[in-house]
Amino acid sequence: MSDFMTRARAAEQAMRTVFPATPLQRNAHLSEKYDADIWLKREDLSPVRSYKLRGAFNAMRKQQGQDLFVCASAGNHAQGVAFMCKHMGVKGVIFMPVTTPQQKIQKTRIFGGENIEIHLTGDYFDDTLSAAQAWCVQKGGHFLSPFDDDDVIEGQASLAVEIEAQLGRVPDHVVLPVGGGGMSSGAARWFGDRTHCLFVEPAGGACLRAALAAGHPVSLDKVDNFVDGAAVGRIGDKPFQFLRNRHLSDSIVLSEDRICTTMIEMLNVEGIVLEPAGALAIEAVSDVQSFVRGKTVVCVTSGGNFDFERLPEVKERAQRYSGVKKYFILRLPQRPGALKEFLGILGPEDDIARFEYMKKSARNFGSVLIGIETSKPDNFLRLFAHLDDAGFVYTDITEDETLAQFVI
Secondary structure (H helix, E strand, O other), rough: HHHHHHHHHHHHHHHHOOOOOOOEOOOOOHHHHHHHHEEEEEEEHHHOOOOOOHHHHHHOOOOOOEEEEEEEOOHHHHHHHHHHHHHHHHHEEEEEEEOHHHHHHHHHHHHHHHHHOOOEOOHHHHHHHHHHHHHHHOOOOEEOOOOOOOOHHHHOOHHHHHHHHHHHOOEEEEEOOOOOOOOHHHHHHHHHOOOOEEEEEHHHHHHHHHHHHHHHHHOOOOOOOOOOOOOOOOOHHHHHHOOOOHHHHHEEEOOOHHHHHHHHHHHHHOOOHHHHHHHHHHHHHHHHHHHHHHEEEEEEEOEOOOOHHHHHHHHHHHHHHHEEEEEEEEEEEEOOOHHHHHHOOOOOOOOEEEEEOOOOOOEEEEEEEEEEOOOOOOOOOHHHHHHHHOOOOOEEOOOOOOHHHHHH
């Protein structure tokens, strides 16, 4: 056993004094869906509803005598640090992006209590990180990186220690969500070449894939922070030291809208609440379905810190990706009966979800913003064919991201 594996195992044993191992559960629904033996490592059931507690615990327990800890986090690392600050009776100063969901801010306050203070700084994580590091240098505290730290990586690897112990063997495949790379590199380092690791990222924060393509960590020009638990603009230097030899074929990138379909599916079918980053690993299995058929697959559900105020947006994104909801601009003749004619074209499963129209004076036509929900994507083929036959002029704007930002 390597020194790293020995330390990861020691970290896993030590943290049992603070919280129990998270469950490894076989999921019958997913197993049948993908014709494989699918298990979920339920990090969403940790005391802070993410795996981040592991790294915070391991790094902080090694700083004996330190009474001031500083971190930057989009939410989950912050909660892990806050939990440990209260547990250890030390001071924590936590920097979070201004855009962090309120649910994560509130939970961080609850976990840390009087032992922490929160600074909301920057719209993006990398800005928040810079501010936290500068403050830490000025005040002389110990900075707790969310991923670019050997002790944090070692602590996150305890997740893999548990998987092997709970399963009684190593799985054939492990699907690991990637943000800054701390957990994914730690787990992959534990398993080594004994199992096949797949790494999954959101399209708006695919920093590992960019680094693998370039051969070194690079900063993304733009980050979409919808998947806030994994939206990182640059892979950590330390995690990449171990991940640099991974093949691009083991890297999976998913659109933010697509991730929402799994969040809705797991909520409706299994009653499991996952944040966007927590759904990454499950959704990625569909990309390798033929490859994993008949195999044992462990998906790490990395977090369940979901603000239900975001549920309408998640549902909206999932419907658009699945093709059962579309928006279009209809050029409607400004004459009596035109609207009734349009409504007569709708099918029995078509439902108007949005309709915005104001009659324009001295014009023959007016523009109508219409949102339609239906039960299956093929219904839109019928609808558009009937609109064409009736001579209506329309523009489908569902995939127009520029327009979507303003009208959807």
